[in-house]
Amino acid sequence: MKVRTISPQEFRERRKRLAEIYRRAYRGLEAYAYTSSWEVRSYLRWLYRGDPEMFLVAYEGGEPVGFISGHRYWHDRQLGEVGNIHELVVDPDFQGMGIGKALLSEALRRFSGDHGKVMLWVGEGNEKARKLYLKLGFREVGRAGVWIKMVKELEGTWTEGSS
């Protein structure tokens, strides 16, 4: 398995497959996902364009099987300047094999150096993802409806309430 960035051309060529991975991954978790084709398509485009260097694709046998997308320069009211992980999906046929963890670890490695912290939102009923985030050092810092906000400090200097 290989994790790497993709060029704009490759993104265009792989867009359908990436959308399919997204839709398959969120089966049963639709409450936390876009479901219509055009929404998924424009969401993926927004993710990629926001920070192509932080759109990482996991390849298995030359085919995409998962991806993570983050934006390095994000402003959050509570946290200030922060990296933001917007999406992480792995095709169900390839889940449970360490691909999600590998994508997240690589994204975190790339985030360090920009800001001291990375945030994300996860659905409260999304047990698999919440476990993964806790395991990699994220902690809950807020809630909004069904969403839980989590933060990981990359340098250990940040304390809640500071920005």
Ligand SMILES: CC(C)(COP(=O)(O)OP(=O)(O)OC[C@H]1O[C@@H](n2cnc3c(N)ncnc32)[C@H](O)[C@@H]1OP(=O)(O)O)[C@@H](O)C(=O)NCCC(=O)NCCS
């Ligand atoms: C969350 C997701 C990306 C994990 O991908 P994955 O490749 O299966 O994850 P990994 O194999 O690397 O497992 C990493 C950790 O996730 C957790 N996890 C994975 N599968 C799990 C399961 N079936 N039950 C409980 N925890 C699970 C575990 O903590 C696991 O660590 P461990 O193997 O050391 O116990 C994947 O389940 C997915 O695509 N989910 C749907 C989309 C989604 O919810 N994305 C997150 C949005 S915030």
